[in-house]
Amino acid sequence: MSLQNNILQTIHHLRTSGQFVLYSNTPKVSTSELNDLADFLAQEYENESLNYPYDAPAFDKEAAVWAAKTIYYAAQFLAHRLEEPKNLGKFFENFKGELSPSVLLSADLSLRFLPFIVRELELIDFEDWLVKLLKKNIQQFTYSIIGHDMEVEINEEKLAALFQNDCFRTVFTDRVIAKKDISLTAHKIIHENVTIQLGEHANQFWRAFVS
Amino acid sequence: MERDLTQGVTEYWLRLPSKYKDKLAQIRLWKSLRMGTDNDDIWVRGIAPSQLNSPEIRSIPFKKIYFQQDNALFLLGGNLPEERLKTSLLWSPIHKALPVEVPDYNFNFFGVDADIDFKIVPSSIERTAAAQLISLDTLDEIIPKMPAIRLKQLSWVIADEKALIIGTPLLSVPGKAYWQTQNFLLPAGYDFEHPELSRYFNKKVNQNSNDIIVMQRDNTYFKIAKENIQKLTISGYRLSR
Numbered sequence A: 001m002s003l004q005n006n007i008l009q010t011i012h013h014l015r016t017s018g019q020f021v022l023y024s025n026t027p028k029v030s031t032s033e034l035n036d037l038a039d040f041l042a043q044e045y046e047n048e049s050l051n052y053p054y055d056a057p058a059f060d061k062e063a064a065v066w067a068a069k070t071i072y073y074a075a076q077f078l079a080h081r082l083e084e085p086k087n088l089g090k091f092f093e094n095f096k097g098e099l100s101p102s103v104l105l106s107a108d109l110s111l112r113f114l115p116f117i118v119r120e121l122e123l124i125d126f127e128d129w130l131v132k133l134l135k136k137n138i139q140q141f142t143y144s145i146i147g148h149d150m151e152v153e154i155n156e157e158k159l160a161a162l163f164q165n166d167c168f169r170t171v172f173t174d175r176v177i178a179k180k181d182i183s184l185t186a187h188k189i190i191h192e193n194v195t196i197q198l199g200e201h202a203n204q205f206w207r208a209f210v211s
Numbered sequence B: 001m002e003r004d005l006t007q008g009v010t011e012y013w014l015r016l017p018s019k020y021k022d023k024l025a026q027i028r029l030w031k032s033l034r035m036g037t038d039n040d041d042i043w044v045r046g047i048a049p050s051q052l053n054s055p056e057i058r059s060i061p062f063k064k065i066y067f068q069q070d071n072a073l074f075l076l077g078g079n080l081p082e083e084r085l086k087t088s089l090l091w092s093p094i095h096k097a098l099p100v101e102v103p104d105y106n107f108n109f110f111g112v113d114a115d116i117d118f119k120i121v122p123s124s125i126e127r128t129a130a131a132q133l134i135s136l137d138t139l140d141e142i143i144p145k146m147p148a149i150r151l152k153q154l155s156w157v158i159a160d161e162k163a164l165i166i167g168t169p170l171l172s173v174p175g176k177a178y179w180q181t182q183n184f185l186l187p188a189g190y191d192f193e194h195p196e197l198s199r200y201f202n203k204k205v206n207q208n209s210n211d212i213i214v215m216q217r218d219n220t221y222f223k224i225a226k227e228n229i230q231k232l233t234i235s236g237y238r239l240s241r
Helices: A006-017 A031-049 A061-079 A101-111 A114-124 A129-138 A156-162 A166-179 A182-186 A188-205 B018-027 B136-145 B195-205 B234-240
Strands: B012-017 B034-038 B041-047 B064-069 B072-075 B081-084 B120-122 B131-135 B155-159 B162-166 B176-181 B184-187 B190-192 B211-215 B221-225
Touching: A006 A031, A006 A061, A006 A101, A031 A061, A031 A101, A061 A101, A061 A114, A061 A129, A101 A166, A114 A129, A156 A166, A156 A188, A166 A188, A182 A188, B012 B018, B018 B041, B064 B081, B131 B136, B136 B162, B136 B234, B155 B221, B184 B190, B190 B195
Parallel strands: B184 B211
Antiparallel strands: B012 B041, B012 B064, B034 B041, B064 B072, B072 B081, B120 B190, B131 B162, B131 B176, B155 B162, B176 B184, B211 B221
């Protein structure tokens, strides 16, 4: 790992210890930095997918890097905002690719930490432009915001298509159960899958859940 | 939904005329029981529903079994209260209330060399299974498909080409079930012939209590070091295979 690679160091630290360390106050990344980052994230994904049920979907480099960039910039603007940036689109772009289990799981490597940053930002200023922007951007990455009590619009048809993938369906439901996100079970398709996973032990594992 | 046959009854009471006191010998080692005396009767309380149908209880003659509801005692199977709740009795643990009397020394006894075989026998007391011995082929099929919540409270170890999975609720797959008492895993449906000796046996083969002793139906056993027992995860399973 080269010492100059700020984004890689930040994400590496985040993934290993769950803490955010920023090494510079200029939100800038270069292509070679991103390539190194992609290699690191691919390795992380491989380690993590070992614990995924069924066959894990392939790593999606684009989505993983996009997610890492998003959270890196978000943290940057949370910590230092020397001047209001003019061209926001340069930093926070919506994810352009097609959503698939592989995209959602790869992006989740970094995106799972984003709700914590959003909460910090909200504590500072509820009306901040960054809050709105981030919320809009991660809206479709439902998997990463399970259990964070953020408003989510769930498109049941889209989710049903994603649930065709056994691996994604199981990890998604696992996370709903682990975080005990009862509000998500209001959606029929999630409720159904949670019921299947808990089986007859529902009462023991999750008392609040009514099958 | 199956009807709950116990109807919330957690303990049964046993009443026995005092002159048949000796008949309680076989249950005096059940630590949960308490005993009190009321005129000509002996009362024993704390009999668990699982113990009620055991041969030990069933073979006590002249007994009456009661269960408690509100402030009255009902005869087992009866609909009308028989007795007021016994509140004024002095309850003491049954093994204290029935002390062992040593028989007179028998000068003609030559059996001092006799050994006691440490073995397990079928038992009719129902116990919750706490572990399962499952063939690895079966697990290969199902572990990668298991939801995380079912694996979280399980730990496992590979023993003799099979996986011993410890924890509840167990996975619903075919396998041999075991129940746990102290450091022993006994096949479901079996108990020690002399449960009171299990502690000595444990001391003998498992000095520091570092191992789990798995008893087999043929009275053999094998030991598993507790430190070898690992959390069951999909990645751990994949890496072990």
